[in-house]
Amino acid sequence: MSTQVQDVFDKMLTLIDAVDDADVSDYENRTIGIINVLIGELYMYSDNWKITERGKRPICPEVAEMEDIIQLDDYICRTVMPYGLAAHLMLQEDTTTAAYCQQRYDELKNKLASGLPQDSEDVVDVYAGGHGDGMYYNSATGEWEYIRSNGIGFEWTTRW
Secondary structure (H helix, E strand, C coil), rough: CCCCCHHHHHHHHHHHHCCCCCCCCCHHHHHHHHHHHHHHHHHHHCCCCCCCCCCCCCCCCCCCCCCCEECCHHHHHHHHHHHHHHHHHCCCHHHHHHHHHHHHHHHHHHHHHCCCCCCCCCCCCCCCCCCEEEEEEEEEEEEEEEEECCCCCEEEEEEC
16 A cells, blocks of 8 residues: 555546646645545455454545545555546536546446455355265355265255
């Protein structure tokens, strides 16, 4: 985690083709608030997201200055967040660019959701006593599974 708010802002300026614009102070004034909203949306996809207390939603620290480091992993800050920032900033000014950036932000966020490493838990043997064929509840997927021995190992036969 080493990405500053300014880094995300600079990438966003490139996306909206405003790098050479002399006055971007309106964008700067709105950036901190929007970044804090995006942090809340993206924190659960970050590699530093952890549930620290059962039943409590973890909260990522907010930023206050353009030089502050965003407490999300750098991939999210450098790849996903600039599109979200651009979409919000361009909403009133250029709806076509805003729509494109929002769509790209959503696509990248969806890729994050499907590509996260997942925790797994051992399958609990509730009927077979840990040996051979039997019903198992897989708490990671929330499904009941019937496993039967194939002579070499085990194979899943039914999930519901």
